[in-house]
Amino acid sequence: AQKVTQAQTEISVVEKEDVTLDCVYETRDTTYYLFWYKQPPSGELVFLIRRNSFDEQNEISGRYSWNFQKSTSSFNFTITASQVVDSAVYFCALSEESGYSTLTFGKGTMLLVSP
Amino acid sequence: EADIYQTPRYLVIGTGKKITLECSQTMGHDKMYWYQQDPGMELHLIHYSYGVNSTEKGDLSSESTVSRIRTEHFPLTLESARPSHTSQYLCASSGEGLKLEQYFGPGTRLTVT
Numbered sequence: 001a002q003k004v005t006q007a008q009t010e011i012s013v014v015e016k017e018d019v020t021l022d023c024v025y026e027t028r029d030t031t032y033y034l035f036w037y038k039q040p041p042s043g044e045l046v047f048l049i050r051r052n053s054f055d056e057q058n059e060i061s062g063r064y065s066w067n068f069q070k071s072t073s074s075f076n077f078t079i080t081a082s083q084v085v086d087s088a089v090y091f092c093a094l095s096e097e098s099g100y101s102t103l104t105f106g107k108g109t110m111l112l113v114s115p
Numbered sequence: 116e117a118d119i120y121q122t123p124r125y126l127v128i129g130t131g132k133k134i135t136l137e138c139s140q141t142m143g144h145d146k147m148y149w150y151q152q153d154p155g156m157e158l159h160l161i162h163y164s165y166g167v168n169s170t171e172k173g174d175l176s177s178e179s180t181v182s183r184i185r186t187e188h189f190p191l192t193l194e195s196a197r198p199s200h201t202s203q204y205l206c207a208s209s210g211e212g213l214k215l216e217q218y219f220g221p222g223t224r225l226t227v228t
Contacts, residue, residue: 033215039156045205045219089156095215101146102163102173103217108156 002027004094006106013082013113021077021109023092029053031097034068034075039089039108051075082113118142121206121220128196129228136191136223138206146210147189148217151175152203164189196227 003026013019025034036048049059051068059066063080079086089110093103119140128134140147149162150173160173164183178200179193189208193200203224207217 035216037219042221043203043224044221045207047216047218050216091158101209101215102148102160104174105158108158110156 002029002032002094002096002104004092004104004106006090006092006109008109009107010110010112013111015083015113015115016081017113018078018080019082019111019113021079021090021092021111023075023077023106025073025075025092025094027094027096029096033095033097035093035095035103036066036075036077037091037093037105039091041088045091048077079111082111084113084115087111087113119206119208119218119220121204121223123223124221125224125226127226127228130195130197132196134193134196134225136204136206136225138189138191138220139187140189140208140218140220141187142208142210142218143186144208144210144218145186146208146217147183148207148209149173149179149181149189149191150205150207151177152205152222158205162191196225198227201225201227 005024032053034051037045039045065078067076089108091108092106122137145166147164150158151161152158159175161177162181164170205222206220209217
């Protein structure tokens with residue numbers, strides 16, 4: 001069965017610091033998909049990125065970057081020069097090809113960015 | 116930007132009442148999902164649907180029921196609300212093929228007194 005572990009329950013940083021959110025996953029499928037979502041205080045989950053198991057290229061989008069390493073089953077998320085608006089709960093999720101599109105979420109990491 | 120709507124956003128109701136949480140999407144997505152999110156943040160899949168007349172139970176056992184009579188509509192019903200049903204309920208939908216990312220509605224925060 002698939003599993004996603006986000007070991008960091010809560011992280012506090014000061015604005016402009018870089019921060020990395022860890023995500024470790026377990027799956028028996030060779031084809032799978034990884035996701036990151038952001039949940040701001042308003043409550044709605046916002047899709048950030050999807051990564052396929054056959055594409056290990058890292059990705060950068062503005063201040064956000066993602067490091068996918070199959071060798072360590074990790075899909076870490078880094079925010080560079082954090083801002084107060086980055087304060088939210090961040091979820092990592094996994095979808096297996098055999099799982100008919102259902103997502104398994106990690107327990108989430110709450111990021112608090114103070115001015 | 117996703118077009119998925121949930122009503123009501125907040126609901127406070129007494130024990131024993133029947134309630135229906137509404138979820139609608141205008142993206143033509145076949146797949147829809149309901150999640151329950153506890154105060155500890157963890158998300159649990161309680162129901163999903165692959166299309167009209169298709170419904171499945173998720174990983175977390177739930178006393179709620181769902182129906183999918185129209186593609187765009189996926190309501191969740193609790194026949195007799197209890198305080199243990201107090202939670203945030205999130206609806207989501209996803210498209211076909213490799214478009215596996217789910218788009219979420221704003222959620223319904225339910226409190227049963």
